[in-house]
Amino acid sequence: MNEQAFRANQIYDWLWVKSCTNFDDMSNVSKLLRVKLADKYVINAVKVDKSQFSSDRTIKSTFKLYDENIIEGVLIPAADRMTACVSSQVGCSLTCKFCATGYMDRKRNLNADEIYDQVVLIDQQAKLNYQIPLTNIVYMGMGEPLLNYANVLKSIERITSDTGLNMAAKRITVSTAGIAKMIKKLGDDQVRFNLALSLHAANDIKRNEIMPINEQNSLKALAEALKYYFSKTKNPVTFEYIVFDNFNDELQDAAELAKFCKHIPCKVNIIEYNPISFAEYQNAGVDKIEAFADYLKKQGVNTNIRRSRGKDIDAACGQLAVKQTA
Numbered sequence: 001m002n003e004q005a006f007r008a009n010q011i012y013d014w015l016w017v018k019s020c021t022n023f024d025d026m027s028n029v030s031k032l033l034r035v036k037l038a039d040k041y042v043i044n045a046v047k048v049d050k051s052q053f054s055s056d057r058t059i060k061s062t063f064k065l066y067d068e069n070i071i072e073g074v075l076i077p078a079a080d081r082m083t084a085c086v087s088s089q090v091g092c093s094l095t096c097k098f099c100a101t102g103y104m105d106r107k108r109n110l111n112a113d114e115i116y117d118q119v120v121l122i123d124q125q126a127k128l129n130y131q132i133p134l135t136n137i138v139y140m141g142m143g144e145p146l147l148n149y150a151n152v153l154k155s156i157e158r159i160t161s162d163t164g165l166n167m168a169a170k171r172i173t174v175s176t177a178g179i180a181k182m183i184k185k186l187g188d189d190q191v192r193f194n195l196a197l198s199l200h201a202a203n204d205i206k207r208n209e210i211m212p213i214n215e216q217n218s219l220k221a222l223a224e225a226l227k228y229y230f231s232k233t234k235n236p237v238t239f240e241y242i243v244f245d246n247f248n249d250e251l252q253d254a255a256e257l258a259k260f261c262k263h264i265p266c267k268v269n270i271i272e273y274n275p276i277s278f279a280e281y282q283n284a285g286v287d288k289i290e291a292f293a294d295y296l297k298k299q300g301v302n303t304n305i306r307r308s309r310g311k312d313i314d315a316a317c318g319q320l321a322v323k324q325t326a
């Protein structure tokens, strides 16, 4: 635009550091340039559509994108951390049987700036409601992050940049349903953030049943990809496992999981399930879950049981499905 170079830095600062959504607010930019910018460009800002507050202080928000599509993101406050759970796609092309998002079509990928904006908006909610900024980000909302690889990595680059949100990569976790080829690519790209794999069964027959993506990405292929990833990054991996009642809740299942864990340094998070109306899966009983976890621990597997948050507002794991607009 034949402007002086420092103007570009000013505008960059307004967009990425100050998260400005209107050219007219860029107060150190000349009025004339602000008008020229507004004539030529638009800022496709993400906006909070609605927020719901859980009795456990979790806040679920629907966000409206520039094209009227809606996604969901969640703020999860805990004693030692303030976590944002963000979406990476509008809907999801995978069809995990236990997940509400899996029953929606994938409409499109989110752009890197849209993922970044979700984080900024959830950070604002954390500061406004709890006076604490975000400490952690998990890519566990709607969508499969590794099927929107470039935008997810670009958003993390901005979130971790000192000219962005300046967050440590170690505070970010990307969770995948298991795309072997892309796990290898994470290794090649030597990423510094954490990787979690939604495993839920360490047996191909059972995993095929609940996660059809396993048909092209068998446990053997995933184990190979994870070993490659670890050899390149030296990052341990987290396996997420929901103990479903009468499906994968026996000690035999725990034994298969413990065996799978031997492939690379890892830990297991046992996640509480939140039944959805589309599917018949139920969470196993507390005794079964504890016996399952104890077995893993005895086998030397670092295991934690994670309670779900925001169940009363459908904000918990596997429940994101934009009910308001469906």
Ligand code: SF4
Residues within 6 Å of the ligand: 092, 093, 094, 095, 096, 099, 100, 101, 102, 103, 141, 142, 143, 144, 177, 318
């Ligand atoms: S669990 Fe994740 S990958 Fe599977 S359908 Fe749900 S959003 Fe998609």
